Amino acid sequence: MKSRRVVLASVVLMAVIVGLGGRAAIYRSIASLPAPAMDFGEPFVEDPERLAFLESAGRRIEPLHHRMGKPNPGDWLDRHPESGQTFREYRSGSPSRPTSELTTLYIQKWGDFDDAQSAVVDRVADLLARFFGVPVKFIEPVRLDSLDDLALSKHPERGDQRLLSSFVLDAMSGSNLPKNAAGMLAMTTVDLTRTGGGSWAFGQASLTDRVAVCSLYRQGDAHEDFLLCVKRTLKTSLHEVGHMFGLSHCAAYECAMNGTSHREEADARPLWFCHEDEMKVWLACQLDPARRYASLAEFAKSNGLDDEARFWSRSWAALQGPAARAK
Numbered sequence: 001m002k003s004r005r006v007v008l009a010s011v012v013l014m015a016v017i018v019g020l021g022g023r024a025a026i027y028r029s030i031a032s033l034p035a036p037a038m039d040f041g042e043p044f045v046e047d048p049e050r051l052a053f054l055e056s057a058g059r060r061i062e063p064l065h066h067r068m069g070k071p072n073p074g075d076w077l078d079r080h081p082e083s084g085q086t087f088r089e090y091r092s093g094s095p096s097r098p099t100s101e102l103t104t105l106y107i108q109k110w111g112d113f114d115d116a117q118s119a120v121v122d123r124v125a126d127l128l129a130r131f132f133g134v135p136v137k138f139i140e141p142v143r144l145d146s147l148d149d150l151a152l153s154k155h156p157e158r159g160d161q162r163l164l165s166s167f168v169l170d171a172m173s174g175s176n177l178p179k180n181a182a183g184m185l186a187m188t189t190v191d192l193t194r195t196g197g198g199s200w201a202f203g204q205a206s207l208t209d210r211v212a213v214c215s216l217y218r219q220g221d222a223h224e225d226f227l228l229c230v231k232r233t234l235k236t237s238l239h240e241v242g243h244m245f246g247l248s249h250c251a252a253y254e255c256a257m258n259g260t261s262h263r264e265e266a267d268a269r270p271l272w273f274c275h276e277d278e279m280k281v282w283l284a285c286q287l288d289p290a291r292r293y294a295s296l297a298e299f300a301k302s303n304g305l306d307d308e309a310r311f312w313s314r315s316w317a318a319l320q321g322p323a324a325r326a327k
Contacts, residue, residue, distance in 0.1 A: 041096040041246070044283065051091075057289045058087070058279045060318045064311070065274045066254045076259035077251060084251035087279045095246020096210050097284035098134050098182040105134050105241070106181050109141040110168060110188040110213075116222035121187050123230050123303060124214075124237045130295045131238060132245070133285045134182055142171075144190070162191040165204040165213050173209035183244045185237065186213040202236045202266075205243035212240035218263075227304055235271050242277065245284050250274055271308050272315075290319040 071078040098105075107125055129136040144152070144163070151167040172184050192201040192215040202219070205212035216222065219232040238256050250257040253274035260266040273281065282289050293316035300309035 041094045042099065043094045044091050051283075054279050054282050054289075055087070057282070057319055058275045061278065061315050062275045064314055064318065068252060068254060068258070072265075074261055075265050076249075076261045079261055080259060082249050082251045082259065085248035085276075087276050087283075090246065090280045091283060093246065095284065096183070096207070097245045098132070098286075101180065102182040102210075103134065103180050104178070104182060105129070105132065105136045106139045106178060106184040107136060108139045108172065108184060108186050110163065110186050111142070111144045111190050113187075113189055116226060117189050117216055119226070120216060120219075120222050120230050120233050124185075124187065124233055127234050127296075127299055128185075128237060128241060130292065130299055132241060132281065133287045133292065139178070139184070142186075160191065162193045162200070163188055163213075163215075164196070165192045165194050165201055168192075168213045169204065169206050169209065169211050172211040173206065177210065181210060183210040183212070183241060185241060185244075186211075187216070187237075188213065189216045191215060191217040203240045205240045207243060207246060210244055212244050214240055230303065231271065231305065232267070235266070235269070238271070238273075242273070242281075245281075247277055247280055250277055252276065270311070271305070272311055290316055293319065 068077070105128055107121065107128075109121065113121065125136045125138070128134075144161070147167075151164055151171075152161055168186050168188075172186060177184055192203065192213065193199050194201055194204065200218070201215070203212060203214035214233065214236050216229065216233055219236070220229040222229040235256055242257050247257055249259040250273075253276070254270055255274035255277055256269060256271055257273060257277050258269050260269060272278075278289070281287065282292075293312050297309050297312035297316060300306075300312055
């Protein structure tokens with residue numbers, strides 16, 4: 001496996017066996033330091049009129065969002081105090097993001113997918129295209145039986161096959177990225193592990209290399225509760241691609257960019273981004289906020305995501321009026 005310096009976003013939920021009594025401590029890894037300015041893309045070109053418009057739109061939707069309460073014992077912020085990342089901090093850096101040359105987000109399947117699982121990934125592709133405003137295309141899948149032993153690890157107790165997330169990120173990055181890739185997201189149905197042993201992950205992203213990986217394995221059974229599996233997988237995918245485009249964890253509002261330490265906490269977080277992170281996406285992806293909300297509400301309504309349909313419709317309504325015209 002090639003070596004490289006990677007800043008890994010803490011999108012990872014791990015279960016690590018720790019000493020006494022074989023008890024497992026469950027946590028999400030790293031990125032608990034103050035948010036750095038991400039300098040892996042081109043600097044933002046200052047446009048005072050555009051910035052004023054985005055900040056005005058952000059203020060309009062701010063009342064729809066809820067501040068984070070005090071974390072419960074074992075929650076992410078209880079374990080990993082973070083300062084978060086403001087819109088100003090984000091635009092002061094040079095994060096990876098779509099450009100006139102990096103136009104497309106690619107999805108690559110790793111391993112086998114049945115019809116229900118493929119339908120989940122199809123919905124991920126649809127939402128990512130609407131959320132980040134870039135075309136999403138599927139690239140040639142990867143067969144797991146074509147991988148060497150460095151890529152795979154058996155669970156020490158269950159014995160089932162797992163995929164090393166770091167191998168996936170390395171395999172997609174650098175010269176393996178399509179030339180026009182704003183980023184590439186690997187999707188798999190097998191369990192992910194960062195380090196082998198008892199560790200596991202919903203997903204993982206690189207803040208430097210425009211790559212991320214998500215697993216459906218721990219998102220619920222797509223055959224038994226399709227909507228639950230879809231919602232969880234959508235949330236993880238948005239979070240991962242957010243990190244791919246330089247967004248750090250949100251520590252101020254209830255937001256899909258929150259870090260989470262366990263399944264209950266992850267399920268309690270919304271599918272949408274808070275107003276600060278929305279402004280980052282609008283800026284990075286050069287989006288019309290109102291038009292985007294109309295598209296997101298349409299997606300949610302057509303897929304049975306009733307809470308999300310109402311929220312994005314309310315967000316669209318908050319942006320109506322002369323001051324909300326796109327700049």
